[in-house]
Amino acid sequence: MRAVLDACVLYPTVLREILISVADAGLYQPVWSDRILAEWRHAAARLGPDQDAVAGAEIALLRARFPAAAVADDGSAAAGVDWPDAADRHVVEAALAAGATGIVTANLRDFPRRATAALELDAIHPDAFLTRLFHQAPDPVRAAVTAAHDKAQALGGAMALRDMMARARLPRLAKAMVRAPN
Numbered sequence: 701m702r703a704v705l706d707a708c709v710l711y712p713t714v715l716r717e718i719l720i721s722v723a724d725a726g727l728y729q730p731v732w733s734d735r736i737l738a739e740w741r742h743a744a745a746r747l748g749p750d751q752d753a754v755a756g757a758e759i760a761l762l763r764a765r766f767p768a769a770a771v772a773d774d775g776s777a778a779a780g781v782d783w784p785d786a787a788d789r790h791v792v793e794a795a796l797a798a799g800a801t802g803i804v805t806a807n808l809r810d811f812p813r814r815a816t817a818a819l820e821l822d823a824i825h826p827d828a829f830l831t832r833l834f835h836q837a838p839d840p841v842r843a844a845v846t847a848a849h850d851k852a853q854a855l856g857g858a859m860a861l862r863d864m865m866a867r868a869r870l871p872r873l874a875k876a877m878v879r880a881p882n
Contacts, residue, residue, distance in 0.1 A: 704731045704795040706805035707739035709826045711755075714848050714868045718830065719804070720762070721844030727833045730766055733773035733794040737762075771798040781815045795821050804829050806869065831872045838880055845877065 710716050710732070723730045737759050744755035763770065773790040775797055783789050788810045795803050802822040803811055811823035824832075834841040848868075849861050865874035 701802070702729045702731050702798050702800040703802045703804050703824075703829070704791060704798065704800050705736070706791055706803060706807065707736050707743065708806045709804050710736070710740045711743045712868060714852055714864060715826055715870070716758075717848040717851065718841075718844045718868070718870075719826065720765075721847055722830065722833055722841055723766070725837070725840035725844065727837055727840060730769045731771055731794060731798040731800050732769055733771055733790060733797075735773050735790050736794065773797065778819060781818065783810070783815060784812065785810045792816070792819065792821065795819075802829070827870045827872045830870060831876050834873060834876050834880070838877075841873075842877060842882075845873070 705716075705719060709719060720730065722728065741752065741755045741759060745752035771794050773794040775793040777796045778789050778792040781789075781792075783792075788807070791803055791805070792811070794800075796819065800821070802824050803816070804826050805811060805823055806825060808823055808825055811821075813823070816823050830841060845861070845865070849859070849864050852864055853859055862874060865871065
Protein backbone atom coordinates (compact mmCIF):
# COMPACT_ATOMS: atom_id res chain seq x y z
CA MET A 701 0.00 0.00 0.00
CA ARG A 702 1.26 3.47 -0.90
CA ALA A 703 0.28 6.46 1.22
CA VAL A 704 1.11 10.14 0.86
CA LEU A 705 2.46 11.71 4.02
CA ASP A 706 1.21 15.28 4.24
CA ALA A 707 3.62 17.91 5.60
CA CYS A 708 1.61 18.16 8.83
CA VAL A 709 2.54 14.56 9.74
CA LEU A 710 6.17 14.89 8.68
CA TYR A 711 6.92 17.96 10.77
CA PRO A 712 6.26 16.68 14.29
CA THR A 713 9.41 14.66 14.95
CA VAL A 714 7.94 11.85 17.04
CA LEU A 715 5.05 11.25 14.63
CA ARG A 716 7.38 11.28 11.63
CA GLU A 717 9.76 8.84 13.27
CA ILE A 718 6.96 6.41 14.03
CA LEU A 719 5.52 6.66 10.50
CA ILE A 720 8.94 6.21 8.89
CA SER A 721 9.90 3.28 11.14
CA VAL A 722 6.65 1.55 10.22
CA ALA A 723 7.44 2.15 6.55
CA ASP A 724 10.93 0.71 7.11
CA ALA A 725 9.21 -2.39 8.48
CA GLY A 726 7.42 -2.74 5.15
CA LEU A 727 3.88 -2.05 6.33
CA TYR A 728 3.36 0.63 3.68
CA GLN A 729 5.30 2.68 1.13
CA PRO A 730 5.58 6.39 1.94
CA VAL A 731 5.01 8.99 -0.76
CA TRP A 732 5.70 12.73 -0.84
CA SER A 733 6.47 15.46 -3.33
CA ASP A 734 9.09 18.19 -3.35
CA ARG A 735 6.37 20.66 -2.38
CA ILE A 736 5.27 18.59 0.62
CA LEU A 737 8.87 18.42 1.83
CA ALA A 738 9.27 22.17 1.23
CA GLU A 739 6.18 22.82 3.36
CA TRP A 740 7.71 20.77 6.18
CA ARG A 741 10.97 22.70 5.92
CA HIS A 742 9.16 26.04 5.81
CA ALA A 743 7.25 25.16 8.99
CA ALA A 744 10.49 24.22 10.73
CA ALA A 745 12.22 27.40 9.52
CA ARG A 746 9.66 29.50 11.38
CA LEU A 747 11.34 28.30 14.57
CA GLY A 748 14.71 29.61 13.44
CA PRO A 749 17.67 28.88 11.20
CA ASP A 750 18.82 25.96 13.31
CA GLN A 751 15.51 24.17 12.83
CA ASP A 752 15.61 24.96 9.11
CA ALA A 753 19.02 23.29 8.89
CA VAL A 754 17.85 20.28 10.90
CA ALA A 755 14.79 19.87 8.67
CA GLY A 756 16.98 20.16 5.57
CA ALA A 757 19.25 17.40 6.84
CA GLU A 758 16.34 15.17 7.81
CA ILE A 759 14.75 15.70 4.39
CA ALA A 760 18.02 14.73 2.69
CA LEU A 761 18.19 11.56 4.80
CA LEU A 762 14.59 10.64 3.96
CA ARG A 763 15.20 11.20 0.25
CA ALA A 764 18.20 8.87 0.40
CA ARG A 765 16.35 6.28 2.49
CA PHE A 766 13.24 6.25 0.26
CA PRO A 767 14.31 7.34 -3.24
CA ALA A 768 11.09 6.01 -4.80
CA ALA A 769 8.90 8.03 -2.44
CA ALA A 770 9.21 11.31 -4.35
CA VAL A 771 6.57 11.94 -7.00
CA ALA A 772 5.38 14.88 -9.05
CA ASP A 773 2.43 16.89 -7.79
CA ASP A 774 1.74 19.03 -10.82
CA GLY A 775 -1.06 17.04 -12.44
CA SER A 776 -4.56 18.20 -13.18
CA ALA A 777 -6.63 15.14 -12.21
CA ALA A 778 -7.93 16.88 -9.09
CA ALA A 779 -8.33 20.30 -10.72
CA GLY A 780 -12.10 20.15 -11.14
CA VAL A 781 -12.78 19.10 -7.57
CA ASP A 782 -13.97 21.66 -5.03
CA TRP A 783 -11.32 21.59 -2.27
CA PRO A 784 -11.77 23.56 0.97
CA ASP A 785 -8.21 24.83 0.51
CA ALA A 786 -7.12 24.81 -3.12
CA ALA A 787 -3.50 25.09 -1.95
CA ASP A 788 -3.73 21.45 -0.77
CA ARG A 789 -4.62 20.08 -4.20
CA HIS A 790 -0.94 19.28 -4.79
CA VAL A 791 -1.14 16.61 -2.05
CA VAL A 792 -3.97 14.89 -3.92
CA GLU A 793 -2.04 15.20 -7.18
CA ALA A 794 0.95 13.50 -5.56
CA ALA A 795 -1.30 10.65 -4.38
CA LEU A 796 -2.77 10.23 -7.86
CA ALA A 797 0.67 10.35 -9.51
CA ALA A 798 1.94 7.65 -7.15
CA GLY A 799 -1.09 5.41 -7.41
CA ALA A 800 -1.47 5.79 -3.65
CA THR A 801 -4.62 4.66 -1.91
CA GLY A 802 -4.49 7.22 0.85
CA ILE A 803 -3.31 10.49 2.28
CA VAL A 804 -2.13 10.49 5.87
CA THR A 805 -2.96 13.92 7.25
CA ALA A 806 -4.01 15.61 10.47
CA ASN A 807 -5.96 18.13 8.37
CA LEU A 808 -8.90 15.94 7.37
CA ARG A 809 -11.14 18.96 6.81
CA ASP A 810 -8.93 19.90 3.83
CA PHE A 811 -9.62 16.52 2.19
CA PRO A 812 -13.38 15.88 2.49
CA ARG A 813 -14.57 12.34 1.91
CA ARG A 814 -16.90 13.32 -0.96
CA ALA A 815 -13.95 14.80 -2.86
CA THR A 816 -11.38 12.11 -2.12
CA ALA A 817 -13.80 9.23 -2.68
CA ALA A 818 -14.54 10.54 -6.17
CA LEU A 819 -10.83 10.08 -6.89
CA GLU A 820 -10.69 6.68 -5.13
CA LEU A 821 -8.54 8.06 -2.32
CA ASP A 822 -8.90 7.88 1.44
CA ALA A 823 -7.74 10.72 3.69
CA ILE A 824 -6.90 9.29 7.09
CA HIS A 825 -5.65 10.74 10.36
CA PRO A 826 -2.25 9.34 11.42
CA ASP A 827 -3.80 7.95 14.61
CA ALA A 828 -6.34 5.90 12.64
CA PHE A 829 -3.70 4.92 10.07
CA LEU A 830 -1.22 3.67 12.65
CA THR A 831 -3.95 1.98 14.70
CA ARG A 832 -5.08 0.11 11.59
CA LEU A 833 -1.49 -0.97 10.90
CA PHE A 834 -1.09 -1.98 14.56
CA HIS A 835 -4.07 -4.32 14.31
CA GLN A 836 -2.54 -5.87 11.17
CA ALA A 837 1.03 -6.14 12.47
CA PRO A 838 1.42 -5.14 16.13
CA ASP A 839 5.10 -5.97 16.61
CA PRO A 840 6.62 -3.53 14.08
CA VAL A 841 4.30 -0.72 15.16
CA ARG A 842 5.06 -1.31 18.83
CA ALA A 843 8.78 -1.37 17.99
CA ALA A 844 8.47 1.94 16.12
CA VAL A 845 6.68 3.58 19.05
CA THR A 846 9.21 2.20 21.54
CA ALA A 847 12.15 3.44 19.45
CA ALA A 848 10.60 6.92 19.16
CA HIS A 849 9.96 6.96 22.91
CA ASP A 850 13.51 5.89 23.70
CA LYS A 851 14.91 8.59 21.42
CA ALA A 852 12.61 11.26 22.87
CA GLN A 853 13.74 10.36 26.38
CA ALA A 854 17.39 10.37 25.38
CA LEU A 855 17.05 13.84 23.88
CA GLY A 856 14.62 15.45 26.29
CA GLY A 857 14.68 13.57 29.57
CA ALA A 858 12.14 11.29 31.16
CA MET A 859 8.75 11.25 29.51
CA ALA A 860 5.97 8.76 30.04
CA LEU A 861 4.98 6.82 26.94
CA ARG A 862 1.38 7.92 27.46
CA ASP A 863 2.46 11.59 27.44
CA MET A 864 4.49 11.15 24.26
CA MET A 865 1.56 9.47 22.55
CA ALA A 866 -0.77 12.28 23.62
CA ARG A 867 1.64 14.93 22.32
CA ALA A 868 1.93 13.04 19.03
CA ARG A 869 -1.91 13.00 18.82
CA LEU A 870 -2.07 9.21 18.86
CA PRO A 871 -4.61 8.38 21.59
CA ARG A 872 -6.32 5.51 19.74
CA LEU A 873 -2.99 3.85 19.01
CA ALA A 874 -1.99 4.25 22.66
CA LYS A 875 -5.22 2.55 23.78
CA ALA A 876 -4.79 -0.27 21.27
CA MET A 877 -1.26 -0.87 22.46
CA VAL A 878 -2.31 -0.99 26.11
CA ARG A 879 -5.14 -3.44 25.37
CA ALA A 880 -3.09 -5.76 23.16
CA PRO A 881 -0.91 -8.41 24.79
CA ASN A 882 2.84 -7.92 24.40
